[in-house]
Structures are given as C-alpha cells and as structure tokens.
Amino acid sequence: MTKQKDVYQRPRYALSSVDHVLRLIQILRDTGGARLSDIARELDISPSAAHRLLTMLVYRDFAVQDESRAYTPGPSMGAPPSPSPWTRKLKSLLSSHLELLAGRLDESVSLMFRTGVRTRVLTTLEGRQPLRVGDRTGLVQDARLTAGGKAILAEHDQAFLERLYRSNSAKLAGGYLNDAEFGGLVRTLEETKRLGYALNEEATEVGLHALGMALHSADGGVLASFAVLVPASRADVLRDPRTLALVTEAQTEMDQAIRAAGLRLQA
Known part of the structure; x- marks a missing residue:
C-alpha cells in the first residue's frame, strides 16, 4: 500500500531547472499543447531558456512540435510503466x-x-x-x-x-x-x-x-x-x-x- 503524503511542501534544496522541466511536462499533459511564448510566460523564464527545455523534451520524445509550431505531448508522455520485469x-x-x-x-x-x-x-x-x-x-x-x-x-x-x-x-x-x-x-x-x-x-x-x-x-x-x-x-x-x-x-x-x-x- 502506498504511503499517503502528509504535506505538499517545496523541498528545501529544490532544483529550479528540474522543477521547470517537471512543470513543463505538466503543462503539456494538462493543456494538450502550448506555444513557446506561453510556456516561457507560465514558467516565468526567458524564451531561450524555455526553448532549451523543450528541445530536450523533444529529444526524449516527451514533446513534439506540430505544423503550427506549437508543442504537444509526445509518445513518451502517455506511456504506462513497463509490465515486463525481465x-x-x-x-x-x-x-x-x-x-x-x-x-x-x-x-x-x-x-x-x-x-x-x-x-x-x-x-x-x-x-x-x-x-x-x-x-x-x-x-x-x-x-x-x-x-x-x-x-x-x-x-x-x-x-x-x-x-x-x-x-x-x-x-x-x-x-x-x-x-x-x-x-x-x-x-x-x-x-x-x-x-x-x-x-x-x-x-x-x-x-x-x-x-x-x-x-x-x-x-x-x-x-x-x-x-x-x-x-x-x-x-x-x-x-x-x-x-x-x-x-x-x-x-x-x-x-x-x-x-x-x-x-x-x-x-
């Protein structure tokens, strides 16, 4: 049985770069897609920093860019845990x-x-x-x-x-x-x-x-x-x-x- 989390509290030594990536994944997951400018504004980071994060997500298949150049969830985003223990x-x-x-x-x-x-x-x-x-x-x-x-x-x-x-x-x-x-x-x-x-x-x-x-x-x-x-x-x-x-x-x-x-x- 999974232990219930007591308090949702930001870690004392939070890594902002990791937090930005995780929030970016959540944005794509929950909205179905977003443009670079919207993501930069949502994360309160520069467009160039947002682009670097998105480039890594695209590389790892967590995001794809559609014909309108908006970013949407990639195949890795919805992949369930592997049922193969071997x-x-x-x-x-x-x-x-x-x-x-x-x-x-x-x-x-x-x-x-x-x-x-x-x-x-x-x-x-x-x-x-x-x-x-x-x-x-x-x-x-x-x-x-x-x-x-x-x-x-x-x-x-x-x-x-x-x-x-x-x-x-x-x-x-x-x-x-x-x-x-x-x-x-x-x-x-x-x-x-x-x-x-x-x-x-x-x-x-x-x-x-x-x-x-x-x-x-x-x-x-x-x-x-x-x-x-x-x-x-x-x-x-x-x-x-x-x-x-x-x-x-x-x-x-x-x-x-x-x-x-x-x-x-x-x-």
Whole structure:
C-alpha cells in the first residue's frame, strides 16, 4: 500500500531547472499543447531558456512540435510503466554484446522491446564517428515504423497481428488499422521474414536509417530486438555483406546468451 503524503511542501534544496522541466511536462499533459511564448510566460523564464527545455523534451520524445509550431505531448508522455520485469536483466545481459557490435561497425546500436503497438528503447551504445546517431534510450515509437519493431512483429502469426491491430480492443486503444493499412503491414512483415531483418528508411525521423533483428527467449519465442542506427549519408552500410554478417553473428551470440540465462517473457 502506498504511503499517503502528509504535506505538499517545496523541498528545501529544490532544483529550479528540474522543477521547470517537471512543470513543463505538466503543462503539456494538462493543456494538450502550448506555444513557446506561453510556456516561457507560465514558467516565468526567458524564451531561450524555455526553448532549451523543450528541445530536450523533444529529444526524449516527451514533446513534439506540430505544423503550427506549437508543442504537444509526445509518445513518451502517455506511456504506462513497463509490465515486463525481465527488461533490466536483458539490458544487463546483452550490454557487452551490443557494445562489441557498435565497436565493430563503428555505428550506434539500440536494444528494444515491444509493449502493445509500440517499441521502447532500453539502451543505445553509440558509435564513435563524428556524424552518428545519438542516444535513443527511452524512446517510445510505433512498432510498425521502427526496424526493431518490425523485426519483432514479423515473428508473430496472422492471428496475433489481427488481435493487435484489427480487434475491438485495438479500436478502443487507438491502434486499429483499416484494410489497406493492415494489408501493407502484412506485406512488409512478409518481406522482413524473407530477408531475416527489417529496415527503417527515415520512417521514424528524417535522416535516420536502421536495420533490426529479433532476439529470442529461452523457449524460442520472440523476446526483443536490436537495431543498427546510421545517418542517411551512410545508409548503404546497412546493405553491406560485412554488416549483415556481423549483425547476424551478434544475433546468434545474443540468442545464445539469453538461452543460457534462461530468460523468458514471464521471467
């Protein structure tokens, strides 16, 4: 049982910068969106300071900017706590493998898992090149668009996909796909199964390309996925036979580590 809070009192050593970020999140959550000038006035800070805070929220997917340049809640804002207790163990188990792959390719590599129709990035190991894809840890994105998400979905059967995207619960949750959208997804996943990997060609953000592969639990079911992330200027590296060989080898080694640890979805 959660202990009831006695008094809502400002901490003696409150950090104003942290307080501004938390209040900004509350503003976006409770109003549905606001312009830069409104946020600066509400927080009683300069527009430049408000812009810096908003830039970080956009980077971490807690805010997005719409066509009118107003800021609205991003995907991370409404994401519930993860119901998957095994994710911390998975991250710890695979961190060295991801670091090794990032070093061999000199490109960024992310580990993610699926919750409903979205993926969540558990960790990112960055490459060392000056122009590289930065940390995406914590991002919550549409599984149909991310390379890792498509790699996971491709391992599920048609009946599961229909429950996820075509059921009454999908309508209630806002994830329902019409005939054309669902047909397009099925064709994409069939191509993913044929290739053995999934591609994201600027589907989630301009300038980002990715290659994703699924990871499997100790009982053989799909557990999570990982993706190699590159800037658009180096997109060709994802189709290089050397890259595919290294990524496939990493998948095999990580699957072996998961089996050896006995890690399952219910763990």
